[in-house]
Amino acid sequence: MKKRKNKREDELVSLIDSDVVEEVPPGTYVDQKKHSTMGTAVFLFAITKDKKKVVVRLPSKIEEGWERAEVLYFFSKRGSEIFYDTLAHLIEASIKKLFPKAKLAGYNIRDGEVRVDFYLDGSEFSRENAERVVEFAKKLADEAEIKVIDGNPEEELKKRGEDLLAYLSKSIGSPKLIAVNDVVTLCDSELHPKRLGKIDEMYISNLSVSHWQGREDSLLLNSIHVSAFPASFDRKIFEDRREEAEKRDHVKLGKEMDLFLTSPLVGAGLILWAPNGAAMRRALDEYIVKLHQRRGYQLVSTPHIATTDLFQISGHLAHYKKNMFLFNLDEKENALKPMNCPFHILILKRKKWSYRELPVRYFEMGNVYRYERAGTLHGLTRVRGFVIDDAHIFAREDQIEEEISRILSLIEEIYSAMGLKNYSFNLSLRDPSDKEGYMGSDEIWEHAESSLERALRNMGVSYTKSIGDAAFYGPKIDVIFRDSLGREWQAATIQLDFNLPERFDLTYTDKDNIPRRMVIIHRAILGSLERFIGIMLEQYAGRVPLWLAPIQVSVLPVEEGDEKQVERARQIYEKLMSIGIRATLLTEGRLNPRLREARMLRIPVIAVVGEKEVKSGSISARYITYSEDKNGRYVPKEDEFNFSNDEELIEWIKANISKQTNGVL
Structure with missing residues (x-):
C-alpha cells in the first residue's frame, strides 16, 4: 500500500480530509490519536481483498487480508455516522434489556445527539429510568x-414483536437486521464495529414524547435523547463548534434575514420563499443559467408530474418507489417527478442524431420531489421539494473524458464565484456483494466504473474511492465540501x-451509418438549490458574496425628519433599483436602530446620507464582508468608502459583482 504524507507527518487523518491522505500498510498498529x-x-475502515467492508474500533492494527x-x-463524515449509528443500537438494546415490554420505534441522529423512540404501553418514563438506560448502554x-x-x-421483526420497526423496514431501501x-x-447500514468500545462522555440531553408517525390518533411514544463523544477532547471541540454553529444556523439566519418559511x-x-429569499434564489438561478449557456448547454423545461409508465421504463419505480410521491388521476397512476433524467431523454428522442452532433448537453433548473421521513427534515438542507441545477450530457464513449474534464472546470468556476x-x-x-440493489449487468457496471476512474486518472485529479455509494443506475464522482466548521457536505455529483x-434505446449513427449506443453523463454542481443556499448561509454566517446577497445595498438618511436627506436617499435608492441592483430604503426611526436592522439583514453595502452628502452629492458607505479570526470564528470585516457621486458607487458595485462572478453577472 502506498503511503503519502504532507508536512503534518505525525497525524493520521481520514481519506476524506483534503489536508492529509494516508493509507497505512499491513501490520501497522494505529492508536487513538487526536487531531485538532x-x-x-x-x-x-477497510476494504478486504474480496471487496467486503470492515469497521474496527481503535486502537487496532491493519490486517494482512485488507x-x-x-x-x-470522529468528526469525519463517515466516522461520526458510524459512531452515532452504533450508539443508537446500543441504546435500543439497553431499553429492551431493562424494559422488555418496550417496542422500539426507530431513532434519529442530529447535531451530536441520538434520539431513540419507543412505546412503553403508556407507562411514564422517568429521568431515573433514562439514567439507568444510559449507564447500561455504557456497559x-x-x-x-x-x-x-x-x-x-x-x-x-414481526416474529420478535417489533411491529413498529417492521413497519419502518418497508420504507428503507436495503434494510439490515442488527444484533x-x-x-x-x-x-439502513451494515457499517458497524464488532464492539464500540469505552465511551468517556455519554449523558442524557433531553426526554420527550411524540405521536407515532406524527399522527395525533396514533401511539404516544417516549423518546430518550443521548449525547455522546469518544473522549472529553471531542466534546470540547463539539461544544466550541456548536457555539459558533448557533451563530451560523441557517434556520435562525433565515428568520433574521426574512428569507424563507414553512407552513x-x-x-x-x-419551502415558501419570502421576497428576500426569492431574490437570493433568483440571483443564483440567473448566474447558473448564464454560465451554462456560455458553456454550450441548451436550456430545456419539463413538467412536474408524469405517469408511472415513464418511471417503469427508467427503473425508478423498481428501485426508487419508496422515495416517490404517487397518486391516481384519470384512472392512471402518476408521480411527482423525483428526477429529471427521463424527461430529458424523451426530449432527446424527438429526433435522430449523427455522431457529428454529439455531445448534446441539456440543462434545467428542475423541480423534483422526493419523500424524506418527517424526523429527518430540517430547514433548507433536508426537504421534500427542491430545485436541481440538473444537466444531462448525451455523448459518444470516446467523449467521456473530455466531457468530465469540462464538468470539473465548470465546478471550479462556480465554486470560485x-x-x-x-x-x-x-x-x-x-457494492459487488449487493448486486440486487443496482440496475444493469456486471459488464455494463465494470465498463462504467473503469471509464470514470480512467477519466479521473488521465486528468490527474486526486480522489478517493467509496464502495457501495454508487447510484442504482451507475457509478459517480461526488464532490465533498468541508465548511468553516469542519462539517462535510456532498455538493456536486x-x-x-x-x-x-x-x-x-438511445442511439446515434456513426460515420459508417451504423447505429451506436450513447452514454449519459448526469451531473449537478449545486445539487439541491435549497440545500446549497442553506450551506452558503452557514458557511458565511449570512454574509454571502455581494452578487448573491438578497439585498445588496441599504440607503439610510442620517436624520429621518430631514426632508432633503430623505429625498436624496430616495433618489439613490431608485437609481440603484432601476439598473437592477437590489436595494432597500430605511427611513423610519433613529439612525442606530436602522443600522442594526441593515446588519441583521446582512446587507453588504450600507450607504449613509447626511447633511454633508446632500450638499456635495457624495455617498458615504460601509462594505461589510465575511471574515474569520485565528480560531475560525466569524468576525465581520468592515471597510469604509466615500463615493463622489451615484455613478461612482454604481460602477464600484458592478465591478465587484463582475469580478466575483468572472464576468458572468
Whole structure:
C-alpha cells in the first residue's frame, strides 16, 4: 500500500480530509490519536481483498487480508455516522434489556445527539429510568457484540414483536437486521464495529414524547435523547463548534434575514420563499443559467408530474418507489417527478442524431420531489421539494473524458464565484456483494466504473474511492465540501450511465451509418438549490458574496425628519433599483436602530446620507464582508468608502459583482 504524507507527518487523518491522505500498510498498529479539528481517531475502515467492508474500533492494527484501510476520525463524515449509528443500537438494546415490554420505534441522529423512540404501553418514563438506560448502554459499549444478521427484516421483526420497526423496514431501501448480543433491531447500514468500545462522555440531553408517525390518533411514544463523544477532547471541540454553529444556523439566519418559511398548511419539507429569499434564489438561478449557456448547454423545461409508465421504463419505480410521491388521476397512476433524467431523454428522442452532433448537453433548473421521513427534515438542507441545477450530457464513449474534464472546470468556476475552496473528490462504486440493489449487468457496471476512474486518472485529479455509494443506475464522482466548521457536505455529483441508454434505446449513427449506443453523463454542481443556499448561509454566517446577497445595498438618511436627506436617499435608492441592483430604503426611526436592522439583514453595502452628502452629492458607505479570526470564528470585516457621486458607487458595485462572478453577472 502506498503511503503519502504532507508536512503534518505525525497525524493520521481520514481519506476524506483534503489536508492529509494516508493509507497505512499491513501490520501497522494505529492508536487513538487526536487531531485538532478532526477529533479522536475512532475507527479503521477497510476494504478486504474480496471487496467486503470492515469497521474496527481503535486502537487496532491493519490486517494482512485488507486491500485498503483508512483511519476515521470522529468528526469525519463517515466516522461520526458510524459512531452515532452504533450508539443508537446500543441504546435500543439497553431499553429492551431493562424494559422488555418496550417496542422500539426507530431513532434519529442530529447535531451530536441520538434520539431513540419507543412505546412503553403508556407507562411514564422517568429521568431515573433514562439514567439507568444510559449507564447500561455504557456497559454494552464496552462489552456487547454487534453484528449484521441474515433474515427478512420485516418478517423477523414481526416474529420478535417489533411491529413498529417492521413497519419502518418497508420504507428503507436495503434494510439490515442488527444484533446487539441477543437484541435484534433495524438499520439502513451494515457499517458497524464488532464492539464500540469505552465511551468517556455519554449523558442524557433531553426526554420527550411524540405521536407515532406524527399522527395525533396514533401511539404516544417516549423518546430518550443521548449525547455522546469518544473522549472529553471531542466534546470540547463539539461544544466550541456548536457555539459558533448557533451563530451560523441557517434556520435562525433565515428568520433574521426574512428569507424563507414553512407552513403545516403546505406540508413538511416544502419551502415558501419570502421576497428576500426569492431574490437570493433568483440571483443564483440567473448566474447558473448564464454560465451554462456560455458553456454550450441548451436550456430545456419539463413538467412536474408524469405517469408511472415513464418511471417503469427508467427503473425508478423498481428501485426508487419508496422515495416517490404517487397518486391516481384519470384512472392512471402518476408521480411527482423525483428526477429529471427521463424527461430529458424523451426530449432527446424527438429526433435522430449523427455522431457529428454529439455531445448534446441539456440543462434545467428542475423541480423534483422526493419523500424524506418527517424526523429527518430540517430547514433548507433536508426537504421534500427542491430545485436541481440538473444537466444531462448525451455523448459518444470516446467523449467521456473530455466531457468530465469540462464538468470539473465548470465546478471550479462556480465554486470560485461562491468563494468555496475546501473540497475533494470521491469515486462512488457499486457494492459487488449487493448486486440486487443496482440496475444493469456486471459488464455494463465494470465498463462504467473503469471509464470514470480512467477519466479521473488521465486528468490527474486526486480522489478517493467509496464502495457501495454508487447510484442504482451507475457509478459517480461526488464532490465533498468541508465548511468553516469542519462539517462535510456532498455538493456536486457526476454520474456515468450506460443503463438508461439501454432502457430507452438511445442511439446515434456513426460515420459508417451504423447505429451506436450513447452514454449519459448526469451531473449537478449545486445539487439541491435549497440545500446549497442553506450551506452558503452557514458557511458565511449570512454574509454571502455581494452578487448573491438578497439585498445588496441599504440607503439610510442620517436624520429621518430631514426632508432633503430623505429625498436624496430616495433618489439613490431608485437609481440603484432601476439598473437592477437590489436595494432597500430605511427611513423610519433613529439612525442606530436602522443600522442594526441593515446588519441583521446582512446587507453588504450600507450607504449613509447626511447633511454633508446632500450638499456635495457624495455617498458615504460601509462594505461589510465575511471574515474569520485565528480560531475560525466569524468576525465581520468592515471597510469604509466615500463615493463622489451615484455613478461612482454604481460602477464600484458592478465591478465587484463582475469580478466575483468572472464576468458572468
